[in-house]
Amino acid sequence: MNIGKKFLLDGLFFVIVMWLSSRLLITIAMLLIAPLFPAPSNSVAATFSWDVFYAWDSVWYEKIMTYGYDFSSDVKEIHTVAFFPLFPLLSRIVMFIGFSPKVAAILVNNSAFLATLIILYRWVHELYGTSTARWVTATLVWCPYSLYGTVIYTEGLFLLCTTSALRAFDKKQYIWAGFWGALSTATRLPGVALITAFIFVSWKERRGIKAYIASLSVGLGISLYSLYCQIRFGDALAFIHAQKAWRGDAAGFAWQGWWQMLMQITIGYTNFKAGYIKDPLHPLLLLLIISSACLLWRFRLHLGMVKFRNGVCFLWLLLWLLAGDELLKIPLVFGGIYLLWLSRAKIPLVTVVYGFSSLALILNTGITASAERYAYGIVSLSMAFGLLLARYPRWGYPIMYFFAILMFTFSIRFARDLWVA
Structure with missing residues (x-):
């Protein structure tokens, strides 16, 4: 059986099942579970309607679709022209229709x-075979930030354009590379x-003039x-x-923002804001988790791989409950590097260079807001992580379960108009 038939019979079914099951989880969380929660002062009540898919940047896209673009020289106001067309x-x-x-x-x-x-x-699948293709796909579809491939945001379209271009x-299909690349720069600045x-x-690979023309054609969209x-x-x-309405004059590496994130993980938000150890419970619990991890590693041979792996997963879950979402942002961005x-x-050179270039852009915006969502939009990271999980699948399954938990909670928060990424 050739690759094409194998893909149609096996791959397409797998992809659709992954997509449907993950989107079903998001839909249940947003339409059925989120409305059960009362609305606190800083959020809105979720309802069984299309409105649960509509929050934050979604507002600006609807304005563009309905009224077109607006702009003025007053940078204190937010203008729709900041969003690509x-x-x-x-x-x-x-x-x-x-x-x-x-x-x-x-x-x-x-x-x-x-x-x-x-x-x-x-x-x-063409590069590595079925197992790796499944893990890479699962990584992209079950990552909790794939929520933004369902709500009214540009993640799905941007990933389509960049993945197709790469x-x-x-x-070496340069016409298509230029076409999809131009669509990428017409979708988002990165x-x-x-x-x-x-x-x-x-x-590097001395590809010739056609490759350079395709490279420059990418800029056609912007x-x-x-x-x-x-x-x-x-x-x-x-x-x-x-963009100054969001960023102000911020530029370069956001040292203060990343440092604040690290402090919130290690000593807690309350202690960071107070400037001293006002609440000793957070650092004590963190120390207890780290000590337990050290003991778990020390006695891993005596415990066996199954108990060791379960212990690591349990401690990571405790650490996430303690530190919050900041624990996800730093590993996603810096761990991605x-x-x-x-x-x-192991992955195509063009994918590696694109990944590093995109991460460099993320780290030089002057702010840390949405950095994890932008990192998710770099398909290179999903390829690299999927390759890793294909080598260690027994670690991959609990990671996917953890992703599903995060996706469920993120969906509820988005439906209630609470900040996610």
Whole structure:
């Protein structure tokens, strides 16, 4: 049986099952469980409606779909021009069929995310075989931040464009690489990391003029949007200037933000805000967890691998309950850098360079907000982590269970208009 038939019979079924089961978990959490919770002062009551998929950035995309772009030189106000056009444009096209803005945007994001999983599975299957393809797919689909591939955000579309561009360039399909790359930069600004990756690989592997043309074609999406901003608002960089409403003058590495995150993990938020150990329970519990981990490692041979693994999982769960979501952000971003370096010889070079370029962009925005969500949007990290889990599948299963728990809780929070990422 050739690869194509094998994929259709096995891979496509696996991808659809993974996608449906994870989206079902999100839907149950948002539509059935979230409405059971009373609304605190800093959130809204979740209802059994499309509104649970609509929060934070979703508001701005709906405004673009309904009223178009707006911008002024007043950087204290938030302007819709900060959001790139491809996602609202596709959603607007779907609206012509008769769907409301919210339903159209949900359909676009979910369809794009499913298409991403199919393309990614096929690509990884061609490179490494069935087992690795399944783990890479499971990593991307069950990561708790895949919630943003279902709600009204651009994650699904951005992953589709970047994954397709990377696969096409890796297979030397330069027309498709340029096409999908241009769509990436028309979806989100971090798509420009593809330009760096394509040019570097073109030089490193001496691919010729077609590869360089494809590399430069990636910038077509953002160039056309810049031209639109110049014609409409008289400012070619309006989409960058509008970001000051969120970022202010922040730039470079956010030392203070990352340090605060580390302190919240180690000594607790209350102690960090107070400037002294006001609540000794947090550091004491952390010390107890670390001591238990050391003992667990010391006696791992006596306990056996099963008990050792269960002990590690239990301690990690306790650590997450103690430290909160900050515990996830630091490993995802900085652990992603280390994981990419370890995998540099195993995954395609263009994927490695794209991953490092994207992480460099994330770390030089001057803020830490949404860093974990942006890191999730780097498909290179899912490939590297999936390869690792394929080597150690017995660790992979509890990790997927933990991901499912996080996905469930994140979905409830998003439905109640509480911050996730």
